[in-house]
Amino acid sequence: MLKDEMAAIFGMKTPGVKTIICSLPSTKKGPLPSPWLIKEDSADEVLSGLSPWQIDALAFDPRAAFVMLLDLPVHPPPGIVFASSLRFWIAAARFSLELIAREQFAPAIRDGAARWTPIIDEDDQTRVKSLAKALPPSCLALEEEGPSRKRSKEKGGPSPLQLVESFIDLTTDAFVRWSLITEKTKLEPDLGGRPPKVKPLPRQFLRALAGEDPALKAPLKEVTAFSEKIQRWLSQLKPPSPRAPFRTCFRLDAPTGPAEASDGIWQVRIFLQSKDDKSLLVPAEEVWKARSNTAIFLKRKINNPQEHLLAELGAASRISPEIERCLQDACPAALELQTHEAYRFLRESAPLLEQNGFGVLLPSWWEKRGSRLGLKLKLIDPEDETETDPQISRGLFGLKSIVKFDWELALGDSTLTEVELRDLIHLKVPLIQVRGEWVELPPEEIETAIGFFEKKRREGTDAICLEEAIRLGLGAEMAIENDLPVLKVEAEGRIREMLSRLSGKGEIEAVDVPASFMGTLRPYQMKGLSWLSYLHRLRFGACLADDMGLGKTVELIAFLLHQRAIEDLRRPSLLICPMSVVGNWQRELDRFAPSLHVMIHHGADRLSDSEFGQEAERNDLVITTYATAQRDEESLSMIRWQNVVLDEAQNIKNPAAKQTKTVKRIKADQRVALTGTPVENRLSELWSIMDFLNPGYLGPAKRFHETFALPIERYRDQQRAERLRRMTQPFILRRLKTDPSIIRDLPDKVETKVYYHLTSEQATLYGAVVEDMLEKIESSAGIERRGLILAALTKLKQICNHPALFLQDGSPLDGRSGKLTRLEEMLEEVLASEDKALIFTQFAGMGAMLKHHLQEKLGCEALFLHGKTPKKQRDAMVQRFQSGQDGPPFFILSLKAGGFGLNLTAASRVFHFDRWWNPAVENQATDRAFRIGQHKNVFVNKFVCMGTLEDRIDRMIEDKKELAEAVIGTGEGWLTELSTEDLRNVLTLRCDAVED
Known part of the structure; x- marks a missing residue:
């Protein structure tokens, strides 16, 4: 069954099954699971050492193994885990392929057979040793069978370096041989006439190199003598001794003075170059004299530099025919070349000399x-x-x-x-x-x-x-x-x-703040206004990607007013945003731009068709939601908008989504995107936003993926990242509030992790949910499996919050949750310091419990905002919380309802009671307090339960931040694609998860 699964997953021929013997860490009960699959119930078992075990394994010949390792994806498919040993051999296989691609292999005889052997220079030898040092212990577990097993035991088995070298030898031979066989390459010359009954050994050797059978059929003495000749020939390709303090170096000098294009004499000058100081070059003339530089050689323990130089020149002459000529001189120091010879030296000899460990200095223009x-x-x-x-x-x-x-x-x-x-x-x-x-x-x-x-x-x-x-x-x-x-x-x-x-080299002409703007713009906000206006004049789309809290809203409002002041033809603009911030836009427009006529297009009583068009034309700005825009595309498309503005533009990050396609079809003179996170997890999100702003600028999605997304995301190609940054920078204005040149009066944000333990009750419920889920998903697949995992994850997060949230039994809260106990302690400190705090949770039920519990426990009012809070009540709560020290000290918010669109700078403490597992979403929530108007240090506390899924996923989400920072960091859905073993590793409780 295992081999059939391998064949189905990787599309390979069915391998053979073989019983092998492995020495594995064991207990009295049996071998321990692999480190990445360890179960908690085995952690307390007593280790008895390494013991041999018979294991059924898939057996591959070297070529099949090599091809499989090269074909394996960088990231395993869902349900598959790559062991550390497999990841190691993938890296080794790629190193072998690199040697083959550089044509660093040559024919040789080993154990009486014709083999292709890799030629490893000094730099590559360093990489081989690094690979050997990184070899996982599991790669040493395999034991030899039969009589050789006892000898292997006595000698301690092969060393890591021997294993790596053996792998490179086998894969190189297998791949080169297979290539010659499939290409039907015939190395043996056709001499005509009747073939002899017994082929001469050289002809056997050539045939064996390009055939499936490498064996040579000749007397041992004859094979040995022929092998010695091959070894002497191969020694020419080996680099100089890495222990020698000096190496021979060749410097090519171009003709000096005016010359015709094809005339002139080139010189290859010869030096001895110090390996530890490449700038130290001793001319060959001085080496032959052996006077002025004797101290240099003695200091580096080289007693006979002339002999050393002559020996290396002999080795170099077998690589470069040009250098062979200079050996005719008793004391060779330089070599004269014609232009065509110099070109051959540059193209052919220089790379070969360098690969074989010699120093090569070429004119700077050669690589220019x-x-x-x-x-x-x-x-x-x-x-x-x-x-x-x-x-x-x-x-x-x-x-x-x-x-x-x-x-x-x-x-x-x-x-x-x-x-x-x-x-x-x-x-x-x-x-x-x-x-x-x-x-x-x-x-x-x-x-x-x-x-x-x-x-x-x-x-x-x-x-x-x-x-x-x-x-x-x-x-x-x-x-x-x-x-x-x-x-x-x-x-x-x-x-x-x-x-x-x-390109950022020239200053954009500043524009005046419109007289109708009822407010004051900071200097960097005025630059944002000028930037938007400049791109509008050029008819380019613009993405205002300022950090949360820097005032993208007021910059956009000022820009709309500026347009109204300078444009002769006035048409309405369309603003598309999430429903949760419609009210915020209304308030900000009323405050900063009361002269603008604003229409809200949302709800069951909204206008449609011609009535909508007529009403929209009478307004300056129409505000609608993403969901409404998708439903009412026909009505919205009736109007040629002056601007289409997307707030929280990450809502169109999925290019294939219907919502994204709908928004992109709406016509406008200019398009503007507002977002604090132009890239959350993938560069395709950046492409989608740029494709909305300036269609076609970054090319088709497929080409963008091949040119930028794949090299940057998978291979961390910094040059491609820089190219993409240069191309997108003109259309993306991103300023960070942590930059002192942007806003000097905004205090620092201090983030800390708050670690806590589960109570015994929480641990019991947690373990039961994990075991129940793992048992069910073993017999499920597809949508059913993903649904079971998501349901279990929700339950586990509820348990980590409080057993009562999971049980839904209305039971008392006090003393049953380690997280709640820690929150209470920290909130007492908040009250003592007369600060205010925001508490975010993704569970509305938890928010309601916290509200009542904290009010009773701490004796103060706590506000609670969730998705069903009416707009008037929502506004009143925000106003009360912001009203100085008299307002409630705690504001509990449902993450989806309060994660953006609110200004809550009265708070200087932020608590993420449970984690959303998306850095961008969490940062947006934090930015309700860490924004303009904040005059205190903001302390952000993220709760993490040690030994649970919170602990493990907290480490994983750090990787999601890296991508966003490289070019300009959705929930837990990705966890559903993990294998059962990985889920067990992520979810199973460790012993340190439960309080004493």
Whole structure:
């Protein structure tokens, strides 16, 4: 059954089953489970040491194992756990593949058979040793069978280094051999005539290297002699001794002075280079003299540097035919090369010498990126067209506007004409000198460039859309019509000014705060207003991603008023937001922009069709919810909106959701997104928001995933992350309240974890729920399994809060919950310091219990806000809490109802009574207190029960924060995809979970 499951999961051929013997940590009852599968009931058992056990295992030949390890996904599929040993061999397999890809292998004879063996240089040997040090103990558990088992026991078995080297040897041989067999490669030469009955050993060797049978059929003495010859040949490929303090180094110097493109004498100078100080180079001339530098060699314990240099030159000569020539000199110190020989040295010899441990110093221009042949573009300011296009005269370009450009062919810092190119193509060597600089220019690139000249001469007009021009100007790697890469972009006039401002190098012109704005904007908020206004003039979508509490709402309101003051044509704007913040928007608009006419489109009595359109046209702003927008798409699409604004824009983070597609279809002159978390868990969320703002700017979703999401999320590619940041930065304005340059009077936020224990009653209920769930999910699958897990998780979180929440029996609360007891203690400190506190819970029932219990226990009023709280009551509660020291000291909030859209700066203490397991959601809740207007330090306390799911998941959620911080961190659904064993590991109580 196991092999069938492996075949189904990984799509491999059914492997064989074999009984093996493993030495495992054991007790008197039997072997302990694997560390990642340990059950709590085995923790107290007495370890009796390592004992041999017979185990049924899947057996793979080396090639099948290698292919399987390379094909395994980075993250295992749902229900599967990768053991530490499997993860280790995956890493080892990738190292083997890297050696093969670099062609670091050679034929050899081992144990009387023809084998492909890896060639491991000094740097790779360091990596092999690192792998050996990281080898998990479970990889050493396998014991040999038969007579060799006793010998293995006596010797202690293979060392980790031997195991790793053996794995690399076997996988390299298996893969190279299999490749030759599948390609039907014939290494043995066809000499014609009738084949002899007994093939000569060299011909057997070649045939065995490309066949399934590696055995050599010849007398042992003959095989040994032939093997020695092979070993002598292989010794040429091995790097110099890593213990030697010096190594031979070769430096290539280009001809000096003016020269024709294909003329000039190059020099390869020879040095001894110190391994511990690469800047210490002793010229070969001094080595042969052995006078002035004798002290240097003695200090590094090299008594005969001449012999050392000569030996290494001999080894290098077998790698590079150019160096072989210099050995004709009794005291070789340098080698002269023609240009074509220098190019061969650069392309062929230098990499081989470096791979084999020799020092190689090449001219800096050899790896210089700017030496590629490509285009230098100059974007032309469309000033001449302003009379015919009134939008351009007002600065409204738009991403699809056409921008003309001039172009030049560039090679490094030089420009080339078509005549110069045609002269260069006659040269036979790709290494040429252009205006005093040596560059590599392959003939095929010259032909491509000449073809580009001819095509452009036929077409005449050169133009691209502004979207492509911006991408090029911001550093995106692109090519014009897939012909030549764009190496440099210049611009003139307003386009140059625009690119400078978008890239953050130029200052955006400040706009005045509208006279109708009833409030004061801070300096950074005025910059946000100017930024929104500038992007609007360019017809670009904008994402205002300021940290929670910095005032995105007032910046947007000021922007709407600014538009009303400068625009001749007035059309309504549409604001889409979650239902819970509709009231907040109403209050803020009434406060800061009473001159704006606002319409709320929500509820059963909302207008539709023509009535909606007529009423909307009479207003400046229409506010609706995401759910209503999806239902009323037809009515909303009747109007061409001046702006479509998304508040809490993370609501469209799923590109495939109907809600997201609906919102993106609504037409508007400009689109604005407001969000404190442009990226929560995946970069696809950033793509979805950017696709709403500026459709097509980041390309199709599939290409974005391949170009950015996969390299950044999976491989932490910093260069791709930087490219994405440069491309998105102009359209995403993100300021953090922790930045002193943004807001200097906002105090620090101090986050701490509050650890506590379960009571015995809680532990009993917790254990029963876990066991019941694990038993049920063993026989379930799909939706049923996920439902069972989610239901159990909810129960466990309820138990961690309080048994009465789980039992729903109305029983008393006092003394039955470790979490509640700790909360009471901390709230007493809050009262003593005359502070106020917010208490967040995701369970409305828990909130109600806390309200009554805390009021009775601590003798003070506690407010409770939940999803069913009427709007008037909600507003009154907020006002009471904010009303100085006279208001209630505690505000209990349901996380969904109070997690955003509220200003509760009267509180300086925040308690997350139970965890939502999403850093972004928790931070949004915390920001009800940690925002503008707060003049105290804010202390945030997150409850974590040691030894429970809270403890384990608290560690897991830290990973979710990393992604959001790299480029600009949904609930517990992901837990349903864990295997039963992983769930047991996450959920099972540890002994330290229960109080004494």
